[in-house]
Amino acid sequence: MSTVNNPVNPQKSRRGLDRIWHATLISLDGFRAGWGEAAFRQEVLCATVMLPAAFWIGRTWVETALLAAVVVLVMIVELLNTGIEAAIDRVGPEWHSFSKNAKDVGSAAVLLSIILCCGVWFAALWHRFAG
Incomplete structure (x- = not known):
């Protein structure tokens, strides 16, 4: 068939x-x-605080959308990183430099998304309270 x-x-x-x-x-x-990943649960917990706060901190709909988007972006990248790790683990548990590199790059992507999120939020908070 x-x-x-x-x-x-x-x-x-x-x-x-x-x-x-x-x-x-x-x-x-x-x-x-x-x-099932602790990091994703922590990010969801942060999001439950940060997403409603975005509506209070953002002065325009664009600011609010940007604040919410970077929070959601962190969770998206974390899910993609979890998928990469699962695929690598499926291949085999033994150590290999390619597997390490794939996991490290996924982790770096998560870190960059968190840095971006923090930068946007700090700028918005500065603009809201010091500006």
């Missing part, structure tokens, strides 16, 4: 609302997998 009619991944053959529904369920599974 051909793989076109019987794909390994049934999601590839779904169309319309059925595809959207199943993609949503898969995404929720991704959030559950991310929740």
Whole structure:
């Protein structure tokens, strides 16, 4: 039987609302997998404080959107880093320089997103309270 009619991944053959529904369920599974990481849980905890605060600190809708976006960006990058780590761990538990580099680059991306978030928030706070 051909793989076109019987794909390994049934999601590839779904169309319309059925595809959207199943993609949503898969995404929720991704959030559950991310929740297993302590770093993601810490970032979600920070987001529960920072996202509502963005509406108070932002003076315009653009400022509010930017404050919220950088918080969400940190969580997005953390989920991508978790995916990279899971894929590397799937390959094998033994140490390899390529695996280390992949994990290190993912970690560096998370760090950069956190630095960006902090910079935007400090600038907004400075503008709000010292400006």
